Amino acid sequence: xxxxxxxxxxxSPRIDGRGIVTGAAEYCNDIHMHNMxxxxxxxxxxxxxxxxxxxxxxxxxxxxxxTILTYENAFxxxxxMPAQKRLLDQHVRFxxxxxxxxxxxxxxxxxxxxxxxxVEYEVLPAVQDLDEAIADGAPQLYEQFPNNIIS
Numbered sequence: 501x502x503x504x505x506x507x508x509x510x511x512s513p514r515i516d517g518r519g520i521v522t523g524a525a526e527y528c529n530d531i532h533m534h535n536m537x538x539x540x541x542x543x544x545x546x547x548x549x550x551x552x553x554x555x556x557x558x559x560x561x562x563x564x565x566x567t568i569l570t571y572e573n574a575f576x577x578x579x580x581m582p583a584q585k586r587l588l589d590q591h592v593r594f595x596x597x598x599x600x601x602x603x604x605x606x607x608x609x610x611x612x613x614x615x616x617x618x619v620e621y622e623v624l625p626a627v628q629d630l631d632e633a634i635a636d637g638a639p640q641l642y643e644q645f646p647n648n649i650i651s
Contacts, residue, residue, distance in 0.1 A: 540610035542600035542617050544592035548626035551590045559616040564609030569601040584642050593641050
């Protein structure tokens, strides 16, 4: 037979298993602190679009809403590997791309605010697979990566 290993091929109990099955485990949603804020993300319903107008005025009127960030007022935080995308950008590149970040004193207020944010989009052509993305004339997602290729 092969070499005997200490852990490989042997059962190992989960450290958190007892807490999970008994309901004693604590999750993020279980944590409540004084003056805690709840976050909500308003996401793009389009795979590729430009935001032409975003109106958060009605959402800001919801009691408990503290602030709403959009591409217009957010700090310039670049994310990704390699870093290529602003956290909140006027150019949305996938369904679920963040459009607005809401901070409120309750989850209900954050949810209500997200529903009240009005966003108008210019829907752009999208590609659905790798071959389409690198084909000549394909919509460019990032100016710094010609032909949608990150070297």
